[in-house]
Amino acid sequence: xxxxxxxxxxxxxxxxxxxxxxxxxxxxxxxxxxxxxxxxxxxxxxxxxxxxxxxxxxxxxxxxxxxxxxxxxxxxxxxxxxxxxxxxxxxxxxxxxxxxxxxxxxxxxxxxxxxxxxxxxxxxxxxxxxxxxxxxxxxxxxxxxxxxxxxxxxxxxxxx
Amino acid sequence: xxxxxxxxxxxxxxxxxxxxxxxxxxxxxxxxxxxxxxxxxxxxxxxxxxxxxxxxxxxxxxxxxxxxxxxxxxxxxxxxxxxxxxxxxxxxxxxxxxxxxxxxxxxxxxxxxxxxxxxxxxxxxxxxxxxxxxxxxxxxxxxxxxxxxxxxxxxxxxxxxxxxxxxxxxxxxxxxxxxxxxxxxxxxxxxxxxxxxxxxxxxxxxxxxxxxxxxxxxxxxxxxxxxxxxxxxxxxxxxxxxxxxxxxxxxxxxxxxxxxxxxxxxxxxxxxxxxxxxxxxxxxxxxxxxxxxxxxxxxxxxxxxxxxxxxxxxxxxxxxxxxxxxxxxxxxxxxxxxxxxxxxxxxxxxxxxxxxxxxxxxxxxxxxxxxxxxxxxxx
Amino acid sequence: xxxxxxxxxxxxxxxxxxxxxxxxxxxxxxxxxxxxxxxxxxxxxxxxxxxxxxxxxxxxxxxxxxxxxxxxxxxxxxxxxxxxxxxxxxxxxxxxxxxxxxxxxxxxxxxxxxxxxxxxxxxxxxxxxxxxxxxxxxxxxxxxxxxxxxxxxxxxxxxxxxxxxxxxxxxxxxxxxxxxxxxxxxxxxxxxxxxxxxxxxxxxxxxxxxxxxxxxxxxxxxxxxxxxxxxxxxxxxxxxxxxxxxxxxxxxxxxxxxxxxxxxxxxxxxxxxxxxxxxxxxxxxxxxxxxxxxxxxxxxxxxxxxxxxxxxxxxxxxxxxxxxxxxxxxxxxxxxxxxxxxxxxxxxxxxxxxxxxxxxxxxxxxxxxxxxxxxxxxxxxxxxxxx
Ligand SMILES: [Zn+2]
Numbered sequence: 001x002x003x004x005x006x007x008x009x010x011x012x013x014x015x016x017x018x019x020x021x022x023x024x025x026x027x028x029x030x031x032x033x034x035x036x037x038x039x040x041x042x043x044x045x046x047x048x049x050x051x052x053x054x055x056x057x058x059x060x061x062x063x064x065x066x067x068x069x070x071x072x073x074x075x076x077x078x079x080x081x082x083x084x085x086x087x088x089x090x091x092x093x094x095x096x097x098x099x100x101x102x103x104x105x106x107x108x109x110x111x112x113x114x115x116x117x118x119x120x121x122x123x124x125x126x127x128x129x130x131x132x133x134x135x136x137x138x139x140x141x142x143x144x145x146x147x148x149x150x151x152x153x154x155x156x157x158x159x160x
Numbered sequence: 161x162x163x164x165x166x167x168x169x170x171x172x173x174x175x176x177x178x179x180x181x182x183x184x185x186x187x188x189x190x191x192x193x194x195x196x197x198x199x200x201x202x203x204x205x206x207x208x209x210x211x212x213x214x215x216x217x218x219x220x221x222x223x224x225x226x227x228x229x230x231x232x233x234x235x236x237x238x239x240x241x242x243x244x245x246x247x248x249x250x251x252x253x254x255x256x257x258x259x260x261x262x263x264x265x266x267x268x269x270x271x272x273x274x275x276x277x278x279x280x281x282x283x284x285x286x287x288x289x290x291x292x293x294x295x296x297x298x299x300x301x302x303x304x305x306x307x308x309x310x311x312x313x314x315x316x317x318x319x320x321x322x323x324x325x326x327x328x329x330x331x332x333x334x335x336x337x338x339x340x341x342x343x344x345x346x347x348x349x350x351x352x353x354x355x356x357x358x359x360x361x362x363x364x365x366x367x368x369x370x371x372x373x374x375x376x377x378x379x380x381x382x383x384x385x386x387x388x389x390x391x392x393x394x395x396x397x398x399x400x401x402x403x404x405x406x407x408x409x410x411x412x413x414x415x416x417x418x419x420x421x422x423x424x425x426x427x428x429x430x431x432x433x434x435x436x437x438x439x440x441x442x443x444x445x446x447x448x449x450x451x452x453x454x455x456x457x458x459x460x461x462x463x464x465x466x467x468x469x470x471x472x473x474x475x476x477x478x479x480x481x482x483x484x485x486x487x488x489x490x491x492x493x494x495x496x497x498x499x500x501x502x503x504x505x506x507x508x509x510x511x512x513x514x515x516x517x518x519x520x521x522x523x524x525x526x527x528x529x530x531x532x533x534x535x536x537x538x539x
Numbered sequence: 540x541x542x543x544x545x546x547x548x549x550x551x552x553x554x555x556x557x558x559x560x561x562x563x564x565x566x567x568x569x570x571x572x573x574x575x576x577x578x579x580x581x582x583x584x585x586x587x588x589x590x591x592x593x594x595x596x597x598x599x600x601x602x603x604x605x606x607x608x609x610x611x612x613x614x615x616x617x618x619x620x621x622x623x624x625x626x627x628x629x630x631x632x633x634x635x636x637x638x639x640x641x642x643x644x645x646x647x648x649x650x651x652x653x654x655x656x657x658x659x660x661x662x663x664x665x666x667x668x669x670x671x672x673x674x675x676x677x678x679x680x681x682x683x684x685x686x687x688x689x690x691x692x693x694x695x696x697x698x699x700x701x702x703x704x705x706x707x708x709x710x711x712x713x714x715x716x717x718x719x720x721x722x723x724x725x726x727x728x729x730x731x732x733x734x735x736x737x738x739x740x741x742x743x744x745x746x747x748x749x750x751x752x753x754x755x756x757x758x759x760x761x762x763x764x765x766x767x768x769x770x771x772x773x774x775x776x777x778x779x780x781x782x783x784x785x786x787x788x789x790x791x792x793x794x795x796x797x798x799x800x801x802x803x804x805x806x807x808x809x810x811x812x813x814x815x816x817x818x819x820x821x822x823x824x825x826x827x828x829x830x831x832x833x834x835x836x837x838x839x840x841x842x843x844x845x846x847x848x849x850x851x852x853x854x855x856x857x858x859x860x861x862x863x864x865x866x867x868x869x870x871x872x873x874x875x876x877x878x879x880x881x882x883x884x885x886x887x888x889x890x891x892x893x894x895x896x897x898x899x900x901x902x903x904x905x906x907x908x909x910x911x912x913x914x915x916x917x918x919x920x921x922x923x924x925x926x
Contacts, residue, residue, distance in 0.1 A: 008558065008559050008560070010558060011286070011287070013286055013598060015282060015598055017214060017217075017274055017278065017279070017282075018274055019217035019272055019273060019274065020271075020272055021180075021181070021217055021272045021668070021669065021670075022177070022178060022179060022180050022181070022184075022269065022271070022272060023180055023670060024178065024179045024180025024181075024182070024183045024184075025178070025179070025180075025183070026180065026183060027180060027670055027671065031670075051786075051789070053671050053786070055227075055786075056180070056182060056183040056186060057183075057186050057190070057227075057228070059226075059227035059228075059232045059784045059789070060200075060201075060232055061200075062189075062190060062193065062199070062200035062230055064190075078688055078691070078788065079684045079685070079687040079688035079691060079792075080684065080687060081680050081683040081684045081687060081739045081740065081742075082737070082739060082740035083679075083680050083739050084736075084737050084738065084739065084740070085679070085738055085739070087660035087661070087664070088658055088660050088661030088664050089661070089664050099680050099684060100684075101684060101688070101787060101788045102788075103788070109786065109788045109789045109790075110787070110788025110789075111788050112684070112786070112787040112788040125737075125740075134687060134688070134690070134691030134692075135691065149670075150670065150671065161640065161641040212593030212594050212595070212600075212621070214594050214595070214600045215600075217665070217669075218665055218666065218667075218668055219592070219593035219595055219623075219662050219663065219665040219666045220592070220593055220621070220622070220623035220666045220911065220912055220913075221593075221621075222621070222622050222623065222782070222912065222916070223623055223666050223785055223911075223912040223913045223915055223916075224666075224668055224785050226782050226783075226784065226785055226912070226915060227784050227785050231782055232782070232783065232784055233781050233782070233783065233796065233797065233800060234781070234782075235779070235780055235781070235804070236780060236781075236782055237620055237622060237629050237632060237633065237780065238620065238621055238622050238629070239618060239619060239620060239621075240590070240601075240619045240620070240621040241601060241603075241619045245618050245619070248618070249618060249620070249633060249636070251640070252633075252636040252637055252639070252640035252642065253636050253640070255541070255640035255641060255642065256541025256542070256636060256639035256640045256641070257541055258541060258636075258639070279600065280600075282594060282598065282599060282600035283599070283600045283601050283604055283605075285599065285605045286598060286599060392642070393616070394586075394616035394617070395614055395615060395616060396587075396603075396607055396612045396613060396614070396615060396616070396617045397607065397613060398607050398608055398613045399604055399605050399606075399607045399608065410614065413614060414616075417616075421642075525601070526601065526604045527604070530604050530607070531604070531617065533616070
C-alpha cells in the first residue's frame with residue numbers, strides 16, 4: 001500500500017436520548033416525605049434493618065419491606081470527599097463540594113451521594129479539614145421551597 | 161457433561177407498570193423463589209440479562225438491577241444483549257458440575273425507554289449507516305422487500321402472521337397487545353416504512369422473566385416435571401447489510417448446531433412447538449425457512465397451510481410471540497420460558513394440543529437478524 | 540470441577556490515546572496479536588466472548604455487531620458479558636465456564652474500550668439512577684469516599700496513608716516504564732506525587748488512572764486442546780465473583796465483603812491457604828493508589844488495617860515478597876472494559892515467563908483481579924504454570 005499522507009481524522013458526534021423513568025410507589029412515598037421535612041426509611045421484619053432511602057424489599061432476606069419509619073435527621077459522617085474538579089453534571093460554579101456518606105441515627109446503612117456537607121466557607125480547605133471528619137455529627141438543613149426530590153435537603157450542617 | 165433441567169419459570173405482564181424498575185424486577189424473582197420454596201441465598205449462582213444505558217437510561221445495568229435479581233453476595237454475572245444468552249450461560253456452570261442451581265433473569269421496562277427505533281439507531285455505525293437512517297425497522301423493511309420480490313411472498317401472507325400471533329396472545333395472560341385483528345386491519349395499518357406496516361412491527365413492552373435451572377439430581381427433587389436443555393446453537397453475521405444476503409442468514413448455522421447437539425435430524429417432524437422471535441411479521445416466515453420447517457422461499461405457503469397455527473402440526477408462537485409482547489432484552493428468555501411451559505403442559509389457555517416432547521426457542525437481535533440463537537428443550 | 544481450562548495465548552494493543560485508529564481497528568489489533576501468540580487461526584475457535592463498558596462510552600450500542608469482523612466472530616456464536624469495571628474478569632469467567640461445560644474447546648475472549656472517544660465520567664454518572672444517588676457520581680469521588688472510609692475505620696492517619704499510596708504510585712509507574720504497551724510511561728518520585736494537585740482529597744493527580752484506549756484478547760482452551768496446541772499454557776486454578784447492593788452505604792467499603800468473598804472462593808478452588816506466601820505475583824485492579832491499599836487487605840494479602848505497614852516495608856514492591864502490578868497496573872493503563880482482562884493476560888504472561896522486562900523472576904502462581912459498579916463488584920482469576 002502506498003504511504004498515507006493524510007492524518008487520520010476524528011468526527012464530532014452527539015447523541016441525545018430521552019427517558020421517562022418510573023419512581024414507583026416506594027420512592028414516590030419517600031420523596032413525599034421530603035415535602036414535609038421528613039426522612040422516611042423502611043424496616044425489614046426479618047433482619048430488622050432500617051434502610052434509607054426506603055426500599056421496596058430487603059436485598060438480603062428478599063422479603064418485602066412494608067413497614068415505614070420516620071428516622072432522625074441527625075447522624076454521623078462515615079466518609080467524605082472534597083471534590084475539586086468538574087465533570088459531567090458538575091459545573092465550575094458547583095465546586096468545591098463535599099460529598100459524604102452519613103449514617104443517620106437509628107438507621108442500619110450509610111446514606112450516600114445526595115448528601116453534601118455545607119453551611120460554612122468550604123473553599124477554605126484548611127477549615128474543611130478541621131471541621132469535616134469521619135465520625136463528625138451532622139444535621140439536615142432543608143430548603144424553604146421543597147419539591148419532593150433529592151434537592152430538598154440543601155446541605156448537611158456540621159454540629160460542633 | 162451434566163444434564164441441565166428447567167425447574168420453574170415466572171414472567172411479568174408486558175403492559176406498562178407504575179412500579180419502579182427495581183420493584184418491577186423483584187416481583188417475578190420473588191415469585192419464582194417462593195414457587196420452588198428456596199431462599200435467595202440457597203441458589204448457587206445468578207445470571208442477569210439487561211441492557212446498558214440506551215435501553216434503561218442507566219449504565220452498567222447490573223449495578224442497579226443487582227438487588228432485585230437476588231444476586232447479593234452470590235456468584236453472578238450479566239449478559240448484555242438478548243436474554244437467551246443468559247439462559248445458555250446459566251446452563252454452563254451446571255454442565256461443568258460447578259453449581260447445582262442457577263437463577264436466570266432477563267429484564268426491561270420498555271415504557272421508560274424511547275422508541276425502539278431511536279435506540280437501535282445507536283446500533284448503526286456512526287460513519288456510514290447511522291447518517292443514512294439505518295436502524296432496525298428500516299433495515300427490516302429492506303429485508304422484507306427482498307423477501308417479497310425474490311420468492312413472491314405476498315403482503316397478505318405476512319399479515320397472516322400478525323393475525324395468528326395476536327389471536328394466540330388473547331389466551332396469554334402476560335401478553336402486552338391483546339386485540340383480535342384480521343388481514344385487512346394489518347394491510348390497512350399505516351405504511352410506516354414500506355413495505356412494513358405499523359401492525360407488522362413489534363411493540364415496546366415491559367418484561368421480567370425469571371427461570372430456575374438445576375442439575376439433573378436437583379431438578380428432579382425440586383419439580384416432578386423438569387424440562388431438559390438438549391441443544392444450543394448460535395451464529396453471528398457480518399455487520400454491513402450490503403455485505404450479506406439478507407435472505408440467507410446465520411440462523412441456518414445456528415439451527416444446524418442446535419439440532420446436532422440435540423440429535424434432531426428432521427426438525428419439521430421432531431419439533432412439536434416453536435417459540436421464535438419475530439419483531440417484524442415477515443421474519444416469522446423467513447425464520448421458519450431457515451430453521452428448516454419448510455424449504456427456502458416456502459414460508460408463505462407454510463402459513464397458508466395452517467401448520468403453524470396453534471391447532472396445527474407445528475405451532476409457532478402459541479404465546480403470541482414478540483409481535484404481541486416485545487420486552488426488547490428479555491424477549492429471548494420469554495421464548496425459552498414459553499417453550500418450557502409447553503413441555504410441562506402448563507401453558508394454560510394457550511397450551512397446544514397433543515403431547516410436547518421437543519420444543520424450540522429462538523431469539524435474534526441486530527439488523528436483519530445479525531445475531532441468531534436457537535435452544536432445543538426436551539421432556 | 541468440569542474440565543481443566545488454560546490460557547493458550549494473549550494479545551494486547553499498544554494502550555494510550557489511539558486517535559490513529561477507528562474503534563474496530565483497535566479491536567482488530569488485539570485480535571491479530573492473540574492469534575499470532577497462540578499460533579492458531581480463527582478457524583480453530585468455537586466461540587467468542589466480548590465485553591466493554593456501556594454503550595454510552597463510545598456512543599455505539601451493542602458494538603459487537605459493528606465489530607463482528609474485527610472479533611473474527613462471523614459464523615460463530617458470541618456471548619457478551621458485562622459487569623461494569625469488572626467486565627474483563629467476567630468475560631474471562633464466561634469463557635472459562637464455556638470451555639469447562641464441554642460445549643466448546645477453544646474460546647476467544649476480548650474486551651476493549653476507546654475511552655477517549657466519549658465522556659467516561661459522564662457514563663459513570665449514569666450508573667447511578669437519577670433519583671436517589673445522582674448529585675455526585677463519577678469514579679474519583681466514589682473511590683476517594685471509599686478510601687477515606689477505610690482510613691477512618693482503621694484510624695490510619697493521613698500522613699501514613701499518603702506515604703503508602705505514594706509508594707504504590709511510584710511502583711506502578713516504574714512498572715509502566717518497563718511495559719512497552721503501557722499508556723503512562725514516566726519516572727515519578729514520591730515528591731511528584733505528594734505535590735500534585737488535589738482531585739478529590741485525599742486523592743491527587745498521580746493517584747488516579749489515565750483515560751486510555753486499548754483492547755485485550757485472551758484465548759482459553761480445554762486441557763486436551765491446550766496440551767496439543769500450546770507448549771506452555773497458563774492453567775486456570777480458581778475463579779470467584781461477588782457483588783454487593785446498589786446503594787453505596789448499605790455495606791462497608793472499608794472491609795469490602797465482595798472482594799473478600801470473591802478471592803476466598805478463588806483461593807479455595809486453587810487450594811491456596813496462605814495467599815501472601817503462595818502467590819508469586821498479583822495484578823490487583825488499582826485505578827486509585829489509595830484503593831489498592833484496601834484491596835491488598837481484602838484480597839487477604841495482608842492483615843486488615845495493616846496494608847500501609849506492609850507497603851512501606853516493601854512487601855508488594857518489585858523484589859518484595861509479592862510484587863503487585865509489575866505491568867504498571869490500571870494506574871498506568873485504563874481502557875476500563877479491557878482493564879480486567881488485561882490483568883488476566885498479564886497474570887498469564889507472568890506464569891509462562893513471557894512478561895519481558897517486567898517479568899517477576901520464576902513466577903508460578905498469579906492472581907488477577909478487577910472491581911466495578913457503584914462500588915459493588917469484584918472478580919478474581921488465579922492462573923498457574925502447573926495443571
Ligand atoms: Zn432483611
